[in-house]
Amino acid sequence: MKIAYYPGCTLKTTAKNFETSAIAIARELGIEMVELPRWTCCGTVFSLTADDLIHHVAPIRNLIRVQEMIENGQIEDEKRVLTLCSMCFNTLKRSNLRVKENTEDLKKINDLMYREKDYRAEIEVIQLLELLKEIGFDKLKAKAKNPLKNLRVAPYYGCMILRPIEVGIDDPEDPTIQKDLLEALGAEVIDNPYKKVCCGSYQTVNNKEKVAELAYNILGHAQQEGAEAITTCCPLCAFNLDTRQKEVLKNHPDFQQMPVFYITQLIAVAFGLDNKTFGFNQNYVDPKPLLKKKGLIK
Amino acid sequence: MKIGVYVCHCGGNISEVVDIKRVMKFAEQQGDVVLVKEHAHMCSDVARKMLVDDIKEHNLDKVVIAACSPQFHGRTFMGTVEKAGLSPYVMEMANIREQCSWPHYYEPEYATKKAKDIVRMAIAKARLDEPLEKKTSPIGKRVLVIGAGIAGIQAALDLGDAGFKVYLVEKEPSIGGKMVKLSRTFPTEDCAACILSPKMADVPANPNIELLTNTEIESISGFLGNYDVVAVKKPRYVDTSKCTACDKCAEVCPVVVPNEHDEGLSSRKAIYLPNPIAVPHSYVLDDKTCLGLFPLACSKCYDVCDPGAINYDQKPERLNFTVDTIIVATGYEIFDPRKKKVYEFARSKNIITALDLERLISLEAEGTSLRPIGKRIAFIQCVGSRDELVGNEYCSRICCMYATKLSQLLKRADPKRDVYVFYIDLRAYGKGFEEYYKRAQRTGVKFIRGRVAELHEDKRTNKVTLKVEDTLTRDIIESEFDLVVLSVGLRPSPGTLKIADTLRLIKSPGGWLQEAHPKFRPVDTLADGVFICGCAQGPKDIPDTVAQASAAAARAIRLMNKGEFEVDPITAFVDEELCSGCGICAGVCPYDAITIELKQGKRVSRVNEVVCQGCGACVAACPSGAQQQRWFMTPQLHAMLSAALGEEVS
Numbered sequence: 001m002k003i004a005y006y007p008g009c010t011l012k013t014t015a016k017n018f019e020t021s022a023i024a025i026a027r028e029l030g031i032e033m034v035e036l037p038r039w040t041c042c043g044t045v046f047s048l049t050a051d052d053l054i055h056h057v058a059p060i061r062n063l064i065r066v067q068e069m070i071e072n073g074q075i076e077d078e079k080r081v082l083t084l085c086s087m088c089f090n091t092l093k094r095s096n097l098r099v100k101e102n103t104e105d106l107k108k109i110n111d112l113m114y115r116e117k118d119y120r121a122e123i124e125v126i127q128l129l130e131l132l133k134e135i136g137f138d139k140l141k142a143k144a145k146n147p148l149k150n151l152r153v154a155p156y157y158g159c160m161i162l163r164p165i166e167v168g169i170d171d172p173e174d175p176t177i178q179k180d181l182l183e184a185l186g187a188e189v190i191d192n193p194y195k196k197v198c199c200g201s202y203q204t205v206n207n208k209e210k211v212a213e214l215a216y217n218i219l220g221h222a223q224q225e226g227a228e229a230i231t232t233c234c235p236l237c238a239f240n241l242d243t244r245q246k247e248v249l250k251n252h253p254d255f256q257q258m259p260v261f262y263i264t265q266l267i268a269v270a271f272g273l274d275n276k277t278f279g280f281n282q283n284y285v286d287p288k289p290l291l292k293k294k295g296l297i298k
Numbered sequence: 299m300k301i302g303v304y305v306c307h308c309g310g311n312i313s314e315v316v317d318i319k320r321v322m323k324f325a326e327q328q329g330d331v332v333l334v335k336e337h338a339h340m341c342s343d344v345a346r347k348m349l350v351d352d353i354k355e356h357n358l359d360k361v362v363i364a365a366c367s368p369q370f371h372g373r374t375f376m377g378t379v380e381k382a383g384l385s386p387y388v389m390e391m392a393n394i395r396e397q398c399s400w401p402h403y404y405e406p407e408y409a410t411k412k413a414k415d416i417v418r419m420a421i422a423k424a425r426l427d428e429p430l431e432k433k434t435s436p437i438g439k440r441v442l443v444i445g446a447g448i449a450g451i452q453a454a455l456d457l458g459d460a461g462f463k464v465y466l467v468e469k470e471p472s473i474g475g476k477m478v479k480l481s482r483t484f485p486t487e488d489c490a491a492c493i494l495s496p497k498m499a500d501v502p503a504n505p506n507i508e509l510l511t512n513t514e515i516e517s518i519s520g521f522l523g524n525y526d527v528v529a530v531k532k533p534r535y536v537d538t539s540k541c542t543a544c545d546k547c548a549e550v551c552p553v554v555v556p557n558e559h560d561e562g563l564s565s566r567k568a569i570y571l572p573n574p575i576a577v578p579h580s581y582v583l584d585d586k587t588c589l590g591l592f593p594l595a596c597s598k599c600y601d602v603c604d605p606g607a608i609n610y611d612q613k614p615e616r617l618n619f620t621v622d623t624i625i626v627a628t629g630y631e632i633f634d635p636r637k638k639k640v641y642e643f644a645r646s647k648n649i650i651t652a653l654d655l656e657r658l659i660s661l662e663a664e665g666t667s668l669r670p671i672g673k674r675i676a677f678i679q680c681v682g683s684r685d686e687l688v689g690n691e692y693c694s695r696i697c698c699m700y701a702t703k704l705s706q707l708l709k710r711a712d713p714k715r716d717v718y719v720f721y722i723d724l725r726a727y728g729k730g731f732e733e734y735y736k737r738a739q740r741t742g743v744k745f746i747r748g749r750v751a752e753l754h755e756d757k758r759t760n761k762v763t764l765k766v767e768d769t770l771t772r773d774i775i776e777s778e779f780d781l782v783v784l785s786v787g788l789r790p791s792p793g794t795l796k797i798a799d800t801l802r803l804i805k806s807p808g809g810w811l812q813e814a815h816p817k818f819r820p821v822d823t824l825a826d827g828v829f830i831c832g833c834a835q836g837p838k839d840i841p842d843t844v845a846q847a848s849a850a851a852a853r854a855i856r857l858m859n860k861g862e863f864e865v866d867p868i869t870a871f872v873d874e875e876l877c878s879g880c881g882i883c884a885g886v887c888p889y890d891a892i893t894i895e896l897k898q899g900k901r902v903s904r905v906n907e908v909v910c911q912g913c914g915a916c917v918a919a920c921p922s923g924a925q926q927q928r929w930f931m932t933p934q935l936h937a938m939l940s941a942a943l944g945e946e947v948s
Contacts, residue, residue, distance in 0.1 A: 165687070173639035193642065193754050224757055 017279025086160035147186030154227035259287035385429030447475020449832025485734035522827030633682025672780025683787030694787035883916035
């Protein structure tokens with residue numbers, strides 16, 4: 001099945017490993033992710049200001065691209081666009097929801113982009129985890145030639161796929177979607193009570209130390225519960241939890257570094273896919289020694 | 299025919315929106331109308347006196363009052379018209395407040411137009427009104443009180459003392475309800491058990507009260523003055539008249555299970571005394587956990603029971619009795635905090651509910667310590683209340699004050715403790731409550747305004763870290779506590795929801811039982827002769843519960859005391875010539891008021907006019923027009939429709 005796919009900036013740069021692994025597992029499941037032509041910035045941060053409609057132009061323009069793909073018959077899933085990055089998902093879905101609920105806003109935005117065809121507010125924005133759940137974790141289990149036996153993983157959710165509640169894909173207080181998925185793949189899932197606590201987000205730009213403390217808190221508690229690795233589906237969370245371990249180690253010399261996976265990387269490992277799709281060279285903490293120790297890769 | 303029309307200003311409620319003069323002028327032009335007047339308050343004594351005088355002076359046949367909803371003052375004006383010698387059923391109300399001036403506040407022109415239409419409809423109906431006769435029906439002095447918490451106990455005692463026969467039904471083996479679990483009561487800090495136990499003891503001592511514990515209502519059918527009740531008395535396996543509560547049976551019983559009375563914090567045996575002040579003061583055998591019953595494998599308790607009170611062969615007993623009125627006092631249950639996942643109730647033994655803490659404090663006062671309470675204690679308010687995420691929008695009303703009580707009890711017991719209460723709003727609304735809250739502050743309890751965002755237990759130390767924004771100082775607080783107490787809200791008990799179905803009572807949002815009128819009929823329901831009190835009606839504290847229970851008893855006495863009651867003549871009746879006996883009416887009747895009978899070889903519908911509530915369902919359903927309803931006859935409704943549609947009415 002062909003589905004429209006919106007990548008976003010990070011997926012082409014620091015989170016290329018997220019994209020390669022996602023495309024590979026989707027293909028394995030019979031899904032072809034067709035990238036939007038001429039996609040632009042997702043808008044990055046959803047603007048809550050009532051009259052700040054200009055901020056919603058970018059996300060809506062991307063949805064117009066999806067509309068065009070449907071009209072041109074380029075994709076088979078005729079109402080949805082797939083995202084990987086939590087932030088892109090959140091921004092696109094919320095802007096979409098805003099214009100779906102408010103026809104006046106939709107009209108103004110359409111008028112602003114008078115050179116584009118009008119957006120009809122019929123597209124739905126989904127995140128990869130939702131699609132995988134829809135396919136069925138039992139199907140994923142059947143594909144797992146290389147089950148993640150003995151691997152103790154703590155899923156980390158962040159905020160963007162959970163909140164606000166009207167766009168979230170799972171219970172914001174006690175999400176389980178990653179747990180259900182990883183258990184189907186044979187992993188031992190550790191429930192980290194800090195799985196939804198803030199990673200520090202953009203504070204990472206000008207307040208590295210604060211973010212390092214937050215990362216230490218999240219990773220430390222996961223380790224306390226017995227976790228050997230973290231999974232996430234947000235490039236910013238991944239950056240803060242993975243790359244900031246450098247600063248964590250500086251402040252806490254006894255800290256044991258731990259790998260942070262995009263969940264798609266672990267699915268690719270469980271599917272026994274080609275090493276090249278994993279993209280482990282982009283992970284700051286090298287996950288290969290752990291996976292080798294567990295006999296999951298050669 | 300002479301019709302008088304009165305237009306009420308309702309002290310501005312109507313006259314600020316509707317142009318009264320134009321409505322009056324319009325009414326004057328209607329046929330049969332001989333008198334049109336206005337008044338600032340038609341419901342006032344002076345206006346009603348004017349109405350009586352006008353009816354006599356002008357020989358009015360019919361009266362139309364354009365004012366509020368008949369739900370509000372219908373009875374008032376019916377009484378006034380009756381005083382002037384007319385039938386109360388020749389008075390019509392045109393509702394130009396709730397249905398006109400209030401919803402159309404911002405469109406006065408439209409409101410005035412609509413008021414005219416409403417008045418014209420009422421005049422059209424009044425023309426065809428016929429005087430109806432009130433009937434009476436005999437009534438006895440028997441009451442069923444469902445639930446024997448403090449509400450049911452109080453209602454039963456009031457009724458029993460007034461000489462009425464009471465069946466007090468309680469599903470648990472002891473009476474006392476939730477209050478029996480509490481430590482002290484706010485704001486006076488009386489020991490809850492000490493003030494409750496004399497009342498509990500009064501119940502079996504009252505000759506008019508038949509106490510049925512361990513008993514559940516199976517069905518209730520019938521109507522005011524004739525409710526047939528079927529109840530099932532579950533086997534207790536212990537003869538309450540023989541049991542001396544010596545505790546020998548429990549000593550030898552090998553089965554240990556969590557004790558409900560202590561919220562599962564302590565344990566009990568399979569044969570046990572429900573609580574230390576239980577009434578009846580007798581042990582009970584829990585047949586779900588007893589090893590001995592099926593098959594008889596263990597008889598240790600039987601062997602040691604000197605008075606021979608234990609009987610393994612007891613069977614459930616079905617009880618049938620008839621009562622005249624019913625009081626529902628089925629109470630509440632606490633909100634299950636596991637539904638509020640962010641507070642991780644089940645994950646840490648150091649996160650407990652306020653009811654758990656009530657038990658810990660009560661037991662400590664009795665010399666038993668189940669667990670250390672610690673030095674740093676935090677209360678989290680509004681758990682399961684004022685929270686749309688868990689589906690409860692309402693305020694549970696008691697949590698602010700019980701937290702104020704529990705926190706200062708802890709602080710006073712050990713002044714070295716740090717006790718915090720995290721709240722959204724502190725609602726100290728009752729008599730003496732504000733003073734009590736101030737006292738807690740003076741005691742040293744720290745009240746911080748902020749909804750707690752996160753709780754995390756440190757697996758090594760078992761201490762709980764709490765994260766909250768102090769919304770008064772905008773500081774983020776992250777602090778470690780030995781004990782976190784969740785001030786859980788209230789939910790209608792499963793018994794309340796079940797009895798609502800059995801008696802077809804209306805529920806308000808949240809599932810609480812709906813009163814007939816929030817201000818003027820706060821303990822009545824729309825089912826005649828059924829009253830509600832206590833937390834079944836909505837969350838409330840003990841003083842309010844007791845007041846409502848006494849009120850419900852008084853309202854029941856009011857109905858029964860005269861030995862007969864008036865039956866509203868607004869009921870359905872059958873034109874037997876037209877009736878084919880198809881039975882559709884009987885099927886749609888929500889009150890089981892209609893039966894199909896054989897009359898001279900012909901099947902006809904018969905309406906029991908005592909049971910009929912005049913809802914009109916059968917009239918609408920009848921395919922042949924044989925069912926009619928007094929005061930809402932088909933020609934009357936047609937006349938109103940014609941008036942509404944602007945046609946000339948003959």
